[in-house]
Amino acid sequence: MSTPKDAPIFDPVAFRLERREAEIIDKARQFGARVLAPRAAKHDREATFPIENFRDMHPEGLLGICVPERDGGQGASFRTYCLAAAELGRYCGATALSWNMHVCSTLWTGALADDLEMSAEDRNAHNGRRSKHYKRIVGEGAIYSQPFSEGGAAAAGAAAFGTEAKPVDGGFLVSGKKIFASLSGAADYYGILCTERSEGDAASRKNTLYLAVPAKAEGVSVVGDWDPLGMRGTVSRTLLLKDVFVAEDEMLMPRGVYFRAATSWPHMFLTLSPTYMGLAQAAYDFTVSYLRGELPGTPPVKRRMFPTKQIAVAEMRIMLEQTKALWFQAVSEARAEPTKEQVLRAYAAQFTVMENANALAAKAIRTCGGQAMLKNLPLERVYRDSRCGSLMLPWTAEICLDRIGKEALYEAGETDA
Ligand SMILES: Cc1cc2nc3c(=O)[nH]c(=O)nc-3n(C[C@H](O)[C@H](O)[C@H](O)COP(=O)(O)OP(=O)(O)OC[C@H]3O[C@@H](n4cnc5c(N)ncnc54)[C@H](O)[C@@H]3O)c2cc1C
Numbered sequence: 001m002s003t004p005k006d007a008p009i010f011d012p013v014a015f016r017l018e019r020r021e022a023e024i025i026d027k028a029r030q031f032g033a034r035v036l037a038p039r040a041a042k043h044d045r046e047a048t049f050p051i052e053n054f055r056d057m058h059p060e061g062l063l064g065i066c067v068p069e070r071d072g073g074q075g076a077s078f079r080t081y082c083l084a085a086a087e088l089g090r091y092c093g094a095t096a097l098s099w100n101m102h103v104c105s106t107l108w109t110g111a112l113a114d115d116l117e118m119s120a121e122d123r124n125a126h127n128g129r130r131s132k133h134y135k136r137i138v139g140e141g142a143i144y145s146q147p148f149s150e151g152g153a154a155a156a157g158a159a160a161f162g163t164e165a166k167p168v169d170g171g172f173l174v175s176g177k178k179i180f181a182s183l184s185g186a187a188d189y190y191g192i193l194c195t196e197r198s199e200g201d202a203a204s205r206k207n208t209l210y211l212a213v214p215a216k217a218e219g220v221s222v223v224g225d226w227d228p229l230g231m232r233g234t235v236s237r238t239l240l241l242k243d244v245f246v247a248e249d250e251m252l253m254p255r256g257v258y259f260r261a262a263t264s265w266p267h268m269f270l271t272l273s274p275t276y277m278g279l280a281q282a283a284y285d286f287t288v289s290y291l292r293g294e295l296p297g298t299p300p301v302k303r304r305m306f307p308t309k310q311i312a313v314a315e316m317r318i319m320l321e322q323t324k325a326l327w328f329q330a331v332s333e334a335r336a337e338p339t340k341e342q343v344l345r346a347y348a349a350q351f352t353v354m355e356n357a358n359a360l361a362a363k364a365i366r367t368c369g370g371q372a373m374l375k376n377l378p379l380e381r382v383y384r385d386s387r388c389g390s391l392m393l394p395w396t397a398e399i400c401l402d403r404i405g406k407e408a409l410y411e412a413g414e415t416d417a
Helices: 019-046 051-060 076-088 094-112 119-140 256-266 265-273 274-291 307-334 340-366 379-387 396-411
Strands: 164-169 171-181 189-196 208-214 220-223 235-249
Touching: 019 076, 019 094, 019 379, 051 094, 076 094, 076 265, 076 274, 076 307, 094 119, 094 189, 094 256, 094 265, 094 274, 094 379, 171 189, 171 208, 208 235, 208 256, 208 307, 235 265, 256 265, 265 274, 265 307, 265 340, 274 307, 274 379, 307 340, 340 379, 340 396
Parallel strands: 164 189
Antiparallel strands: 164 171, 171 235, 189 208, 220 235
16 A cells, blocks of 8 residues: 555654644644645745745644643644644745744743743743733734844854844843844744843853844844745845844843753754755655656656666665654754753754755655656755755754764863863
8 A cells, every 4th residue: 555645754653652742743734735835836936935824824823833831822842843843844845944933932932941940030020921922923823033143153153143232221222134034024023132232241142132023113124135046935034123122021031041041952953954854755755656656747657667766765765764763863852951962963863854855855856857857846846945954053064063073072171182
């Protein structure tokens, strides 16, 4: 019997998923196939943001997937979110990647922040503020984004953010520039990372603030165009902030907590990978379906009888299984204060997913042949979208390699002097 094209990427029984977890992921899979897939080509071709996908996510509860249940959300865990996002990624990479920016605004302030040390006063204030953000999302369908990148070393975690927040009465005056700001022009709130700095202070990563800047605030503008190779529907244009007043209530984390999260909950940066896990699966699914002569929109020509194609599919299957196994382990063990082994595995999982998604797509094109890469079929989009994965800061493929090599050979504080 053939495997249905859209069987779950992670079979709930084989991967021992919890019942509620499997239900949430299944809902995402069905939403992806029904709603995202038919719209993906148009947004890719036109480089337009799929706002209607986000509007349709609202009644499905997908905007609040990681909002705690007591705040009206689905209370999905880190792993549940990752598996659900992979299911969306297989149908529309750009939607899944920009949905990731939105969801992380709730996951990081929710389940992840619950794991971090905070004073009772900070915890209280944080719980009050995040409820307000969650209410906007669950009640009104508000969309959040995460423009962190500035073009320098800050998004790589190696320097303080150049975007700065000057404390003023009741809040902050924020100025700076964010590049590759997915959802720019579409989000209702931009979740900005910036450095809190008063006159005369030195900039420090420890003073990183995570603020929700209302898109309509005075001083916010979106500039430049967006005409990239892949992930065209993310519409990641440049965001400029000039003396934007942001009320203290818009803090997404209390002072000092983002820095603590980045150091003690490192798997938070693995959240860019689920989209690409989905794209890896999409490349494989396409190949099997195409070679069997069953791909909708193509003539029923079978190509599966050639031994070279069978070997290529076998190699793809092995690469996909390796990718899934490592990634599933890494997303399952995400937690505060992970062991060194778990962190090395997380880097390895990120590297593997990001590199293998594109390797699988490239192999799919070679194996299926010329007609398979025509623009009326999704494979060439999967190929272009998947090429973007290893560029995503702070865990680019290069940075993962750097860290694995260094951290495997040196214990903390060790030198050769
Ligand atoms: C489709 C797409 C969507 C994106 N959406 C978002 C988004 O919503 N929000 C967001 O914040 N970002 C987003 N990004 C941005 C992404 O994370 C990168 O910042 C972006 O690709 C631009 O990077 P760059 O060319 O400046 O990177 P690079 O030049 O690769 O890196 C920038 C800096 O990081 C440091 N660095 C890079 N590599 C190393 C290394 N090996 N060792 C040490 N330091 C290093 C260096 O200081 C370097 O100058 C997106 C990217 C893509 C492709």
